[in-house]
Amino acid sequence: MTSPPPARKLPETARTRHRRLREQGSLDRDALDAVLAAGFLCHVGVMVDGTLLVVPTVYGSDGTTLYFHGSVASRSLAASPGASVCVTVTHVDGLVLARSVFEHGVNYRSAMVFGAPRPVTDPDEKLAGLRCLTEQATPGQWDYARRPSRKELAATALLALSLDEASVKIRTGPPDDGDGADAELGLWAGVLPLHTSRGPLEPDPALPAGIEPPSHLAGRATPPAPPR
């Protein structure tokens, strides 16, 4: 018998140490990969000209590096080479509806990545990063759409951030007040699940008749919700 592979752990640093709600925190590398793989939109925190900005942008992760679009972050980086950013990815899975307002909360999965991003300048790496980012949001689209020209590549600000310093927080499950005094109140409690639905596709009005969506897009429409 072989023993299971050891859990891959992220290092604990001053920035990734969970100081609150420790039970929800994790430095598990697979958990990080799973949270990052489940989305394509992140919020990047950067200092620009002395102002703290939190900017939404798209990203892709190849398991080692987070690539993200960033004209604002690029400007910050040009002004302050080596300055750290914080990139946060959050998925909301449900509203936790407890008996008491105090115990209300959110079921969520969130990752925070820290570090000094590196501007991607090599054309080959830029292509690979943009492919990662494009495929993360829309698998199959990189091989379908026209790829970036040399000029377009040069006009694209792409940043690379190592995943070496990161942490994950996850909350799942029902409310926490099911066994206390509030359980006697006779109130309903539970979770209202939330998830992202897709489709139906909206063709560009400029599209000539007869051009059908490719299978990798047509197949992504959301099936009808299950009956209640």
Place this chain on the structure above:
Amino acid sequence: MTSPPPARKLPETARTRHRRLREQGSLDRDALDAVLAAGFLCHVGVMVDGTLLVVPTVYGSDGTTLYFHGSVASRSLAASPGASVCVTVTHVDGLVLARSVFEHGVNYRSAMVFGAPRPVTDPDEKLAGLRCLTEQATPGQWDYARRPSRKELAATALLALSLDEASVKIRTGPPDDGDGADAELGLWAGVLPLHTSRGPLEPDPALPAGIEPPSHLAGRATPPAPPR
């Protein structure tokens, strides 16, 4: 005849001036209110002990003030009274699938609010702020669940941020490459809409039999998706 009311404008400041993609930027106050009213999760950017953090948390807006939960931000505030934060709210409405990778993008609505948050300490304002926050995520829940006790109120970190300095960015519509050379490629282009779906409700396993969800929750389940 009466003339229409003037558009309510937010002031342009160094932080709210749109330097990129100006066509998507807005200082319209009603647009800000609409973006904030459409969600309940924000990302707060704060400096804590010299580290930039972007923290997801829940918020409520009463049209004048943004209330948000924040133990991390409270800690930052205690260490650096008067320090500014950036609170960003983003709704993703669709993937913009163009003919070229370069023109790919996201349809979204995003608001950024800047300023120095104020810790809410007055019990009455704290109750009002928590009501705002609770009702924003789950309308009807404030009157249904047990409200916070004095002790719970004291244990809740609530921050208030004025909406006076804020900006909005919105992208809607089809891809932008419908009339260029790429339109000749014969590729499908359009938008894959994304939206948040709810339900069905998941009762707390600890719930005794016979307790049904109240109407304000039962009515929030998502209707089946329209046929494709």
